[in-house]
């Protein structure tokens with residue numbers, strides 16, 4: 001399998017070449033030149049595989065420059081019950097007939113980003129060792145991404161992490177998660193500003209090409225294809241669990257599997273921000289996984305909901321980006337969205353370059369409402385969308401607790417709220433649970449009048465010593481810190 005850019009550059013690179021890269025040289029995002037198709041017989045074979053082996057089967061369709069034995073080892077090392085808390089890795093919880101939660105947030109940082117980041121850590125270590133190279137990861141975080149990256153890269157050979165975050169603005173739990181790490185290859189930099197300042201610093205450092213080369217600066221942001229690919233796996237795992245045959249499993253259904261494999265469809269509801277999670281669902285669907293609907297849920301930051309409703313993609317300014325109680329979905333633009341638009345427009349790289357490279361830069365929006373491709377987005381690609389507000393998520397958290405004694409976090413609540421609006425008889429709806437409630441305690445207290453449950457391994461982490469360096473909003477200060485810690 002080779003990879004091409006959404007903006008038309010068809011350099012045709014292999015997986016490991018793009019693994020450590022961010023954007024393609026023409027500013028686009030990498031995608032495989034085609035989506036491998038999976039037929040009903042293959043689905044039937046995959047149904048009974050352990051998660052790590054399912055991951056290997058899917059990844060090996062996209063990766064031809066890591067020997068199969070090594071790739072299988074990397075998957076088995078990553079997806080263990082020890083790290084993800086259960087043998088199923090992503091267990092399904094039934095709420096009611098035809099409505100499930102898929103638990104993606106039982107990894108080390110209790111958010112779904114661990115699903116991909118844990119694999120990325122092992123892939124990076126493997127590939128850097130093979131090349132005899134080192135990498136210094138520089139990132140900006142307001143919470144989930146940074147901690148997932150640090151827990152994935154801690155102790156990995158050849159990798160250092162420099163993670164900027166806005167000083168004093170993350171939740172106490174999130175700060176404790178990141179700052180309590182003591183691994184010598186992890187560096188927390190608390191910047192005396194807001195998240196945008198952190199992002200600007202990362203951009204400025206990355207734009208200094210001499211510095212970038214000299215200190216081998218890389219990133220792990222959500223546009224990385226390997227992250228997206230790792231996420232494809234749990235769509236398959238969710239489908240298998242929701243369609244278990246003969247009444248033994250969560251959804252009793254008379255149709256005899258595996259003979260009927262692929263006949264019965266499922267839908268997914270996905271709390272969305274940068275469009276990385278749901279884009280993996282799109283890839284799974286393009287591979288032939290029987291997905292009826294991909295339900296995109298946003299919070300008050302509704303740039304994506306607006307697109308799927310109207311055909312207009314309108315990037316927001318920082319002033320127009322709301323701070324909400326589902327903060328990991330607070331985005332002004334959706335960094336992975338270009339991948340879907342590329343497929344939607346029949347993989348026309350020239351047009352994507354005009355829209356994302358030129359038109360967005362010039363006027364901050366584009367309009368596909370008159371385009372036949374947009375009108376087919378639901379019918380051909382399964383996409384529908386909806387929006388959830390603070391009041392909706394509080395009500396959904398309360399309702400789910402009262403009726404099922406299940407506590408969900410604010411992001412999952414957005415997904416469940418919108419997913420319920422798209423229920424169709426006979427088609428199971430799988431809501432992706434993207435974080436555990438403990439990460440967003442204040443809203444849980446507001447909704448339920450009680451503190452969220454805390455997994456035992458996080459007892460008292462707020463009291464651990466904090467390893468963090470406070471720096472001003474100053475590119476030179478960050479560069480200086482990096483230079484003096486790259487021995």
Ligand SMILES: *Cc1c(COP(=O)(O)O)cnc(C)c1O
Nearest residue numbers: 144273274275276277328434435
């Ligand atoms: C990152 C994140 C999301 C949004 O996922 P995208 O891939 O950016 O769409 C949703 N919920 C939680 C808890 C997250 O951490």
